[in-house]
Amino acid sequence: MATTPPGSPAGSGQQGAHQGAHPHPAPRHPRLDPLADRYAARTHGMKTSEIRALFSVVSRPEVVSLAGGMPAVTALPLDAVGSMIGDLVSGMGAQTLQYGSGQGDPRLRERICDVMALEGITDASPSEVVVTVGSQQGLDLVTRVFVDPGDVILAEAPSYVGALGVFQSAEARVRHVAMDDDGLIPEALEEALVACRAAGDRVKFLYTVPNFHNPAGVTLSEPRREAIMAIAERWDLLIIEDNPYGLLGFDREPMRALRARDSQRVIYLGSFSKTFSPGLRVGWVLAPLAVREKLVLATEAQVLCPPSLTQYAVARYLDTQPWREQIKLFTELYRERRDATLESLAALMPAGTTWTRPDGGFYVWLKLPAGLDAKLMQPRAVGAHVAYVPGIGFYADGSGQEYMRLSYCYPEPDQIREGVRRLSRVVEAELDLHSTFDKVDTGTFRAIRPGSGHDAESMVGPANSDTYEDGR
Amino acid sequence: MATTPPGSPAGSGQQGAHQGAHPHPAPRHPRLDPLADRYAARTHGMKTSEIRALFSVVSRPEVVSLAGGMPAVTALPLDAVGSMIGDLVSGMGAQTLQYGSGQGDPRLRERICDVMALEGITDASPSEVVVTVGSQQGLDLVTRVFVDPGDVILAEAPSYVGALGVFQSAEARVRHVAMDDDGLIPEALEEALVACRAAGDRVKFLYTVPNFHNPAGVTLSEPRREAIMAIAERWDLLIIEDNPYGLLGFDREPMRALRARDSQRVIYLGSFSKTFSPGLRVGWVLAPLAVREKLVLATEAQVLCPPSLTQYAVARYLDTQPWREQIKLFTELYRERRDATLESLAALMPAGTTWTRPDGGFYVWLKLPAGLDAKLMQPRAVGAHVAYVPGIGFYADGSGQEYMRLSYCYPEPDQIREGVRRLSRVVEAELDLHSTFDKVDTGTFRAIRPGSGHDAESMVGPANSDTYEDGR
Numbered sequence: 001m002a003t004t005p006p007g008s009p010a011g012s013g014q015q016g017a018h019q020g021a022h023p024h025p026a027p028r029h030p031r032l033d034p035l036a037d038r039y040a041a042r043t044h045g046m047k048t049s050e051i052r053a054l055f056s057v058v059s060r061p062e063v064v065s066l067a068g069g070m071p072a073v074t075a076l077p078l079d080a081v082g083s084m085i086g087d088l089v090s091g092m093g094a095q096t097l098q099y100g101s102g103q104g105d106p107r108l109r110e111r112i113c114d115v116m117a118l119e120g121i122t123d124a125s126p127s128e129v130v131v132t133v134g135s136q137q138g139l140d141l142v143t144r145v146f147v148d149p150g151d152v153i154l155a156e157a158p159s160y161v162g163a164l165g166v167f168q169s170a171e172a173r174v175r176h177v178a179m180d181d182d183g184l185i186p187e188a189l190e191e192a193l194v195a196c197r198a199a200g201d202r203v204k205f206l207y208t209v210p211n212f213h214n215p216a217g218v219t220l221s222e223p224r225r226e227a228i229m230a231i232a233e234r235w236d237l238l239i240i241e242d243n244p245y246g247l248l249g250f251d252r253e254p255m256r257a258l259r260a261r262d263s264q265r266v267i268y269l270g271s272f273s274k275t276f277s278p279g280l281r282v283g284w285v286l287a288p289l290a291v292r293e294k295l296v297l298a299t300e301a302q303v304l305c306p307p308s309l310t311q312y313a314v315a316r317y318l319d320t321q322p323w324r325e326q327i328k329l330f331t332e333l334y335r336e337r338r339d340a341t342l343e344s345l346a347a348l349m350p351a352g353t354t355w356t357r358p359d360g361g362f363y364v365w366l367k368l369p370a371g372l373d374a375k376l377m378q379p380r381a382v383g384a385h386v387a388y389v390p391g392i393g394f395y396a397d398g399s400g401q402e403y404m405r406l407s408y409c410y411p412e413p414d415q416i417r418e419g420v421r422r423l424s425r426v427v428e429a430e431l432d433l434h435s436t437f438d439k440v441d442t443g444t445f446r447a448i449r450p451g452s453g454h455d456a457e458s459m460v461g462p463a464n465s466d467t468y469e470d471g472r
Numbered sequence: 473m474a475t476t477p478p479g480s481p482a483g484s485g486q487q488g489a490h491q492g493a494h495p496h497p498a499p500r501h502p503r504l505d506p507l508a509d510r511y512a513a514r515t516h517g518m519k520t521s522e523i524r525a526l527f528s529v530v531s532r533p534e535v536v537s538l539a540g541g542m543p544a545v546t547a548l549p550l551d552a553v554g555s556m557i558g559d560l561v562s563g564m565g566a567q568t569l570q571y572g573s574g575q576g577d578p579r580l581r582e583r584i585c586d587v588m589a590l591e592g593i594t595d596a597s598p599s600e601v602v603v604t605v606g607s608q609q610g611l612d613l614v615t616r617v618f619v620d621p622g623d624v625i626l627a628e629a630p631s632y633v634g635a636l637g638v639f640q641s642a643e644a645r646v647r648h649v650a651m652d653d654d655g656l657i658p659e660a661l662e663e664a665l666v667a668c669r670a671a672g673d674r675v676k677f678l679y680t681v682p683n684f685h686n687p688a689g690v691t692l693s694e695p696r697r698e699a700i701m702a703i704a705e706r707w708d709l710l711i712i713e714d715n716p717y718g719l720l721g722f723d724r725e726p727m728r729a730l731r732a733r734d735s736q737r738v739i740y741l742g743s744f745s746k747t748f749s750p751g752l753r754v755g756w757v758l759a760p761l762a763v764r765e766k767l768v769l770a771t772e773a774q775v776l777c778p779p780s781l782t783q784y785a786v787a788r789y790l791d792t793q794p795w796r797e798q799i800k801l802f803t804e805l806y807r808e809r810r811d812a813t814l815e816s817l818a819a820l821m822p823a824g825t826t827w828t829r830p831d832g833g834f835y836v837w838l839k840l841p842a843g844l845d846a847k848l849m850q851p852r853a854v855g856a857h858v859a860y861v862p863g864i865g866f867y868a869d870g871s872g873q874e875y876m877r878l879s880y881c882y883p884e885p886d887q888i889r890e891g892v893r894r895l896s897r898v899v900e901a902e903l904d905l906h907s908t909f910d911k912v913d914t915g916t917f918r919a920i921r922p923g924s925g926h927d928a929e930s931m932v933g934p935a936n937s938d939t940y941e942d943g944r
């Protein structure tokens with residue numbers, strides 16, 4: 001991240017405001033933001049993220065980063081993809097370099113329907129698909145279309161940090177719903193709905209990542225899928241199913257999407273970021289026609305249309321490259337890295353540390369021995385040249401101190417082993433510090449029911465300020 | 473635009489809602505939107521745009537379209553650009569296909585500062601630049617950061633339709649400020665500020681397109697630039713300077729940007745859509761550091777980061793291709809088309825029709841003889857195989873019926889001449905219909921003071937529903 005050197009024009013410009021044609025007394029506090037009293041309400045909740053500092057650390061070669069969620073794009077056939085994209089521009093520049101439709105390229109939307117069929121969504125029509133700038137934009141659009149300030153969104157505890165950022169910027173209140181090794185807990189969902197009804201809250205939707213959850217690494221079991229759809233039906237609940245990792249399972253066929261079970265009650269978000277390339281920023285929303293229409297209007301106001309070149313690139317890739325084999329190659333690579341992670345953790349982590357065992361996707365969710373705080377431990381970890389994302393970024397209510405997310409998607413297995421070794425020493429050193437307390441917890445990742453006993457804390461306005469934007 | 477054929481899966485899915493595991497009585501009005509009562513307040517203002525129908529007309533080969541604002545991208549060296557982009561992917565796939573920073577690629581931000589220097593902005597630092605998905609996203613981000621529902625935005629009458637869409641989706645109220653052949657009228661701006669102060673309105677900013685205005689085709693004169701900056705200083709007014717066309721002047725050097733006159737009071741929006749390619753969707757915001765920081769947080773919540781590939785493509789293009797010569801080539805081509813437009817209009821249009829004379833950019837703003845309505849005339853025009861954008865889309869208050877926008881950027885000069893010929897016959901036919909009224913107005917484009925005499929109408933909530941999303 002570039003920051004302004006003290007003597008740069010930007011820096012001095014800020015102190016020398018009002019130097020224009022019409023002199024004006026210098027502001028009394030030149031270092032304060034002169035526009036501070038003009039921002040929208042939603043803007044005040046935004047805080048500078050600490051990831052900036054972490055980023056500069058993480059990019060140092062001596063640091064093993066288990067922090068970022070960057071896919072292993074170098075495993076792609078770069079020459080083939082490069083000449084494919086070059087040909088698209090040379091041969092179809094009139095289309096690929098021009099404005100396109102707000103809803104997205106029709107050919108790409110057809111191919112997206114083929115991709116979704118792999119997860120049991122066989123009734124989707126290209127007319128129900130809106131192409132977005134990554135599924136991040138899809139989530140932002142859905143939130144804009146449905147959520148007024150103060151509305152409640154139900155979301156797993158923990159939840160994808162990028163989703164919490166969207167919800168915060170919509171001034172929504174997030175109520176976390178407990179999950180365990182089998183994903184979201186249906187009873188906890190129903191309890192949350194009961195509590196919201198009692199409180200008179202407007203619940204706009206449930207946001208859920210059913211497959212290979214970010215950050216928890218767990219997957220919603222088949223019986224729970226049925227149970228959750230039944231609850232949604234009973235409570236007339238809208239579900240946002242965010243599924244960037246569904247095709248990245250290590251051991252079995254993809255599970256049947258929630259959307260495949262109800263085409264009207266589930267809005268589905270998909271992405272090519274993890275199965276092809278995140279740098280193209282191509283994702284999509286599948287929604288009932290009436291909602292799709294609103295989404296198109298919202299995206300037109302936001303970006304006019306998604307980039308044409310990247311859409312053509314994805315469509316051509318799906319048309320001409322062996323993309324299913326490529327996904328297989330990716331999952332084999334990620335499986336190997338997952339194995340390296342789990343084996344090292346088992347071999348090296350001190351007693352009392354527990355973690356989830358993902359069978360797909362990018363992430364392991366680790367719980368520290370009782371008394372340790374992943375955020376407070378971070379400086380020591382950085383000093384030991386290993387990086388992770390502290391758990392608090394994944395909660396809207398400031399909880400999660402005892403958790404951290406480890407991403408195994410990007411580093412090579414050897415680096416992972418070295419990273420876990422360093423991490424284990426850091427945890428041990430912290431434990432030594434805390435050795436007077438002996439409350440070691442030996443459980444695996446179990447239902448953490450946020451706010452149980454102190455309900456007022458379980459629902460909060462803005463997402464926690466210590467979010468990690470790159471917690472993707 | 474793909475629409476759902478009656479018997480398609482989507483169509484039948486909508487009627488067969490609740491077919492999931494848990495049967496449920498079919499909704500009583502299956503064709504109504506079952507989620508209609510759940511949308512956010514901002515969503516209710518959104519209406520389906522009529523451009524969809526217009527689009528299918530416009531793309532028919534027999535129609536001459538003077539409606540779209542699509543640049544002439546085929547005038548680019550497509551082979552060179554294609555192999556340049558192909559090489560970027562083959563050689564730098566690890567970067568171009570990967571996530572990047574939310575603020576945008578540092579190298580591109582440096583080159584953007586070079587581009588802005590051409591319009592007199594010599595003190596910009598790359599750290600003050602945020603790369604966006606077209607300048608449309610830049611405007612959306614700025615609006616999100618500053619505007620609460622009910623806040624007032626001052627904007628020219630007429631204004632860019634895409635900006636009105638952003639303001640509507642932010643639930644802002646737009647107050648139009650009159651302009652004439654020399655652009656925004658300083659006295660009208662001051663009157664608007666006085667009126668807003670009297671009414672207790674919170675004016676968040678002035679949105680202005682100083683160069684080769686979309687849709688009015690006019691440019692803010694040098695003395696007016698000084699006058700408007702003086703007013704901004706006096707009233708402590710923030711200005712959003714939207715400048716996608718500034719380098720596309722036909723006759724002279726680019727004018728000095730408003731931002732070049734005050735680095736703290738002006739937020740500048742730039743775009744490569746008109747000087748290179750809109751299909752890449754690369755634009756930017758230049759803002760004081762404190763605002764830049766908010767914009768980065770907002771864009772991270774919206775799209776995580778702009779596409780890497782398209783950013784690298786633009787940076788490499790600026791580094792290796794003769795982009796200044798290319799802009800010259802574009803402007804020569806557009807000048808020729810402007811000439812064809814103005815000459816045909818002068819030769820063919822019936823008395824009482826007036827229009828602006830742009831010396832850069834894409835658009836002519838045409839005023840019909842008194843009594844005619846561009847929107848009502850549209851079916852006849854489409855029947856005569858010529859398309860334009862009716863003026864009402866460029867007003868938030870439903871005015872502008874007597875205006876239309878003609879874009880000369882895309883069709884060849886011969887097509888333009890044929891299009892104007894058809895249009896003139898349509899206007900004549902309409903005049904015949906209205907011949908009993910003889911109130912022909914012979915003025916040129918002069919100050920239209922919206923709402924003068926009936927102030928209540930001059931400020932309205934949502935942008936007019938008949939907006940034309942592709943009115944770019």
Ligand SMILES: Cc1ncc(COP(=O)(O)O)c(C=O)c1O
Pocket residue numbers: 069133134135136137160162209214242243244270271272273278281282283471472775776
């Ligand atoms: C659960 C989840 N949703 C959405 C996203 C956003 O992905 P993208 O915008 O790249 O499609 C991510 C990225 O990591 C994610 O993990």
Ligand SMILES: Cc1ncc(COP(=O)(O)O)c(C=O)c1O
Pocket residue numbers: 303304541605606607608609632634681686714716742743744745750753754755943944
């Ligand atoms: C005045 C104005 N602003 C902004 C835009 C948006 O351009 P883009 O998002 O392609 O940069 C346009 C497009 O026509 C425009 O005319």
